[in-house]
Amino acid sequence: MLLYKNDLFGELNRFREEMNRWFNNRSSQYNTGYGYPLTNIYTVEDGYRLVALLPGVDSAKLDIHFDKGHLTISGEKPSDEVKDENYIRMEREYGKFSRTFYLGDDINPDSIKASYKDGVLTVELQKVEQAKPRKIEVK
């Protein structure tokens, strides 16, 4: 079972996102009411793949922590270091972020691999051996 922590308003946000999609075909990826970074989770053969949109972050400053089934992604997105009065347009967000996802107690902590490429963070998590689906032979 896959659960998302702090998903109190999840349904409402999904509804709002759906409405935004109706009204604006070219919608932004952001301002959807979710936390930062926006994340998709995929079920793969041995476990899960988590893909988070994190443009403009130094991978050395990304902190990924796993404890008792909870995966936490945290870090800081640096600003352009430009004086406010020199901005003509400012849409991008900056600052510290942290998000936690509960992925179940059957994840093998030693299996977790993370990579960062082109502003996308990918975390691969494998389930412990006994939690994987097995084919049982009938004799």
Next chain:
Amino acid sequence: MLESKDIVKNREEQHEINNTERTITPLANIYETEDNYVLTAELPGVNKDNLSVSLDNQILVIEGRIESHVMDTNPTYSEYEPANYYRSFKVGNSIDREKIHATMKNGVLTLTLHKAAEAKPRKIEVKGE
């Protein structure tokens, strides 16, 4: 050698990108320095080979194609729908068309648009008697 039908086909593809495909509008900042306008835009999942920046008739167009690994389908839990990026900006005559510099790092595009000479602030000397 491009034949005319290829050109027509290319135009059709272009049309499709601009009008029918669902695209994401990348978030952008624009700031001004003494000599340049600097535009930064977020295109996570796009590398420099899949990025196109063009300036035609005062319209600056940014297009980015995301890499296939970000295009995975059927997420178990979803907060975004991967799609290609498209955004256009109207730029005035204050840009020197020959001096536009683009870099791509960690999914962030930085475009440096050099100001045309007439758009730069000038110091006007006051002459005394």
